[in-house]
Amino acid sequence: MARADAGNSDSPEREIRLVKNPDGQWTARDLRVGVTAQAKSRDEALDTLDAVIAAVEGDGGRSPTDEEIRDLGVDPEVARSQSDNLPDVLQ
Template sequence: MARADAGEADAPDREIRLLRNPDGQWTARDLRVGVTTQGESREAALETLDSVVEAIEDDGGHPPTDEEIRELGIDPEVARSQGDELPDVLQ
């Protein structure tokens, strides 16, 4: 269930637009934060929107676990041995 009615993200100035797209997907947009998400249902679009707003406003992210890194096909030990320096293409 969407958390659109919980927490500080629901300050009185929060305005959300919810649209059903012609392809059946739903689009949710938080006008205050300026982010948009989509989902196969209203609930999915709102849940994703709440997660994105939380990550932006409350730094809701977390460092990846070893398991999450492995799911990407990366060895966590190899990933940790890489320096903090950005590759040339990203500098």
């Protein structure tokens, strides 16, 4: 387990658990945000965790391109015309 205080004004303290799994992979979990990342090395797991946190907190990521949407087998125009309302079962 590793504990790090990040000098980020939004979160004065950051607690991260870093575990080496039996298969040799590393798992990093940010306890404040509640997200986890896994990778082949410690550094890669921590870098991936930072990227996940940035995406979750709105500081990272981007909208998919039309080509990326098509690669998933979805028509981009149909995807954009869908309502943002969640189905009742998901609300």
